Amino acid sequence: MDWFTAPEYWLSRLLFQRALAGVYLVAFLTAVLQFRALLGERGMLPVPRYVERVPFRAAPSLFQWRYSDRLFAGCAWAGCAVSAALLAGLDGLLPLWAGMLLWLVPWALYLSIVNVGQTWYSFGWESLLLETGFLAVFLGNDEVDPPVVVLFLVRWLLFRVEFGAGLIKMRGDACWRKLTCLYHHHETQPMPGPLSWFFHHLPRPLHQVEAAANHLTQLVVPFLLFAPQPVATAAASLMILTQLWLILSGNFAWLNWITVVLAVPALDLPTGHRRSAGPPLWYEVVVLAAAALIVLLSYHPVVNMVSRRQVMNRSFDPLHLVNTYGAFGSVSRIRYEVVVEGTRDDVPREDSDWREYEFKGKPGDPRRWPRQFAPCHLRLDWLMWFAALSPAYAGPWFGALVERLLEEDRDTLRLLRRSPFPPGEPPRYVRARLFRYRYTTWRELRETGACWDRTYVREYLPPTRLTATVQAP
Incomplete structure (x- = not known):
């Protein structure tokens, strides 16, 4: 089926997969270095105590069956190893089905960590990594060209990330509507970066331009992701530039980096005349079934976005397959x-x-x-x-x-x-x-x-x- 694949996005898919593997690697390394004090058997919020009161159906995790610090460390190090292998391109050397299973491993391991992570793992970028990682399973490898439906779902995820964040700002703190939030944000953000002091001391008119540009990027530009090329590429590029600005101005873990990763598949990059063999029937069936599931699960996030009582960073299913996102609906003044x-x-x-x-x-x-x-x-x-x-x-x-x-x-x-x-x-x-x-x-x-x-x-x-x-x- 010619409509099923888009060979012109072969390089975009490759860059997306390698960059996502890099984010996975950072996430697992963070878990390796911090879990004992936070979640370990003698941690501040021990996993064994948590799984005693939370059933598997509410928080699916390998650690629901058994927990030890050694097992957690093994899972986290295994996640590092698989992420590094994906970063090196091992999935491209495997048969299609094996490559998909390899992408499924870090998703399952990180889901197991997030679902017992409690307040330490209650941040929106945890769900964002899981939702992105789940979509990556179905993007295929060198045996097939990128499936159009999955590329669309990646853009749909990027749309929800940006548009949801834009809506929560307009509905939340009045300073966003007055374009004055950035008078305070660079000083009061959770973890300032080395350049945050200088960003704070920019002239106030420039802070207003920052806020207005944020509204444009989050409330208008996301719709252009679904426009024909080169408009979609321009929209994704503008989002990438905005995220790089945020990376320079603060420390937001991998939130901005994974948003950049999500924008890459929307870029129409030159790939020559490369075309892979037609996709096997079983692959088409699996991809379309996964897409139907994502569309079905999108109902609650969409309802949340259009609701006047919109909430930020919530998962509507225990597997974190489709979530709602948003940040800084209100900004502290002090x-x-x-x-x-x-x-x-x-x-x-x-x-x-x-x-x-x-x-x-x-x-x-x-x-x-x-x-x-x-x-x-x-x-x-x-x-x-x-x-x-x-x-x-x-x-x-x-x-x-x-x-x-x-x-x-x-x-x-x-x-x-x-x-x-x-x-x-x-x-x-x-x-x-x-x-x-x-x-x-x-x-x-x-x-x-x-x-x-x-x-x-x-x-x-x-x-x-x-x-x-x-x-x-």
Whole structure:
């Protein structure tokens, strides 16, 4: 069936698959490096405790049948290995059916992690990676040309990512409609990057242009993805440029990178006269069946998008096959940070020798310039940003974090940039205080060398020791 495939998108498919494999690799490496402290048997939110109360049908996962830290590590490392193999192009050397099964492996492994990841894996880009990874299973390899229906579904996913984000902004915070949200966003975003200070100090008229361009890219351009070429290529290129701007201005894990990946199959790249053999009948049947399933499951995300009570980043099925997306429906005007400190004094007083724990990505020492971590996802640092917004976000895990610091837990300390205490000398007390952070001005930066100025607000958690169970703030 000539209508079934689009040989002119052969190179676009190749770039999409290799880039997606790279994102998978980052996601699995992040899991390898962080899971023990977050989800392990002695983690802050242990998987065994979670699967005891959540049935398989609600959260399908390999770990519903059995969990151990060694098994989790094995799955995560296996995901790294398969992702690296896909990045190297192993799927192109296999028969079509074997290549599809190879793409199914990282999707199944990452689904198993996300579905037991609890609040640490509650971000929209987890579902976005799974939905994208599921579509990649059906894109085929060198034996067949890219199927048109799957290319369309990839554009449909990109449309929902961008249009959903645009709608949630227009329906949410009034500053998006007034074009003033970016007066604050670069300063109050979850994890600023090395250039965020400079983005914040751009002239306000340029911030308004940024906001207007965002609305254009998210509310108008997505419809052009379904236009004939070269219009679709122009639309996808504009989306890629917008995502690169966001990559420069902050640390949003792999959200922006996977959005760039999704735009690649819409690009009409020169491929010469390459044409593969016709697709086998079984492949056509499988692809059309998968497409019908995706169309059917799109009902709830579409209803959500047109609803006045639109929600962001929600999965409507436990396999995360079709989801709803969106980000920054509201923008904070003030940045708060939770600063965690410890002391070895026997009696904690205000004038005790309190030493500050330093996190890798979130602001701490006002003189320490933010670093670039994306596409890596520092999950604890992100949740600390939410904890500063409201103690309710920290309820399930903050007490456990303090306990691990008091115990000098090795896996937890590895999540931090630096512990202020030498090995073998843990603190006797740990406390947390809430500070207001703001970017310094150009003059303050020249005079003090500090990119942040911080002001004490209130106590977040009183001095706490191990003699009693630590209560969350």
